[in-house]
Amino acid sequence: MKKKILRFLKKIWFLNFVRRMWAASNYFNYRYFQIFKWGLNSNEDTNFTYDITSDNRKVLIHTISAITNTEYNLVEKYIEEIENDQYLVEIISQAIENSNFKHVADKKVKLGRRIGWYAFIRILRPKVVIETGVDKGLGSLVICSALLKNKEDGFEGKYYGTDINPDAGYFLQGKFKTVGSIIYGDSITSLKSLNETIDLFINDSDHSANYEFEEYMTIANKLSKEAIILGDNSHCTSKLADFSLISNRKFLFYQEIPKDHWYVGSGIGISYN
Numbered sequence: 001m002k003k004k005i006l007r008f009l010k011k012i013w014f015l016n017f018v019r020r021m022w023a024a025s026n027y028f029n030y031r032y033f034q035i036f037k038w039g040l041n042s043n044e045d046t047n048f049t050y051d052i053t054s055d056n057r058k059v060l061i062h063t064i065s066a067i068t069n070t071e072y073n074l075v076e077k078y079i080e081e082i083e084n085d086q087y088l089v090e091i092i093s094q095a096i097e098n099s100n101f102k103h104v105a106d107k108k109v110k111l112g113r114r115i116g117w118y119a120f121i122r123i124l125r126p127k128v129v130i131e132t133g134v135d136k137g138l139g140s141l142v143i144c145s146a147l148l149k150n151k152e153d154g155f156e157g158k159y160y161g162t163d164i165n166p167d168a169g170y171f172l173q174g175k176f177k178t179v180g181s182i183i184y185g186d187s188i189t190s191l192k193s194l195n196e197t198i199d200l201f202i203n204d205s206d207h208s209a210n211y212e213f214e215e216y217m218t219i220a221n222k223l224s225k226e227a228i229i230l231g232d233n234s235h236c237t238s239k240l241a242d243f244s245l246i247s248n249r250k251f252l253f254y255q256e257i258p259k260d261h262w263y264v265g266s267g268i269g270i271s272y273n
Helices: 002-010 013-025 029-041 054-068 072-083 086-097 114-124 138-152 174-178 187-193 209-222 239-246
Strands: 128-132 158-163 180-184 198-203 223-231 250-255 267-272
Touching: 054 072, 054 114, 054 250, 054 267, 072 114, 072 138, 086 138, 086 174, 114 138, 114 198, 114 223, 128 138, 128 187, 138 158, 138 174, 138 180, 158 187, 174 180, 187 209, 198 209, 209 223, 209 239, 223 239, 239 250, 239 267
Parallel strands: 128 158, 128 198, 158 180, 198 223
Antiparallel strands: 223 267, 250 267
């Protein structure tokens, strides 16, 4: 009887429309609670930070394991290193407390997809890492932390961040500055003037598709043979996939899934040989 009634109601356009709208909204209603909670507990207004879900963390580890031909357990070990880096937590807390931007930053450290950046660096042991777009410098610290660990293992490496904002990178302090520095100015201009062979390149600057692609073209002849490019814009443009195609490189995309946050997540575009 109930099935007959439902079949009849579905034939009435307006009632079916309301039923479908209600069903669709149920996929997003939880976001409103997350937005409210975030509004109360966070100061951030851009470059939101969050943890990723445990299942999504496993997908990230598998992705890195497959690309680098590294055992799952070793990738996870490296990720646990950064997740338990108390010096990084202390530096961020001090930097925020002493900055003019503490009203728009959260002291609780949540690294999201950046734990993948860390694992790539620990595995690849790059001599030169470049990140375009620094903002506060959370990625800078993650990268430099990995380089410092590599240095302990006998593998030297250095980090260059680029940003047009002279206030960017205020997290980069303490021993992290022994392996990292920031170049201020237009990122493409900075890349053109940089006389280095790049082993790992991370795009996270101007998020327009054309600018992103121009960055890739600018560094194309500066890449080492086994260089990897990580795109922080690949969730909304195909430019790294396009560059990989014309450069005869492979491309994969890891979709980030934030834990208990309203933002749907970014991801990591990965271009490799």
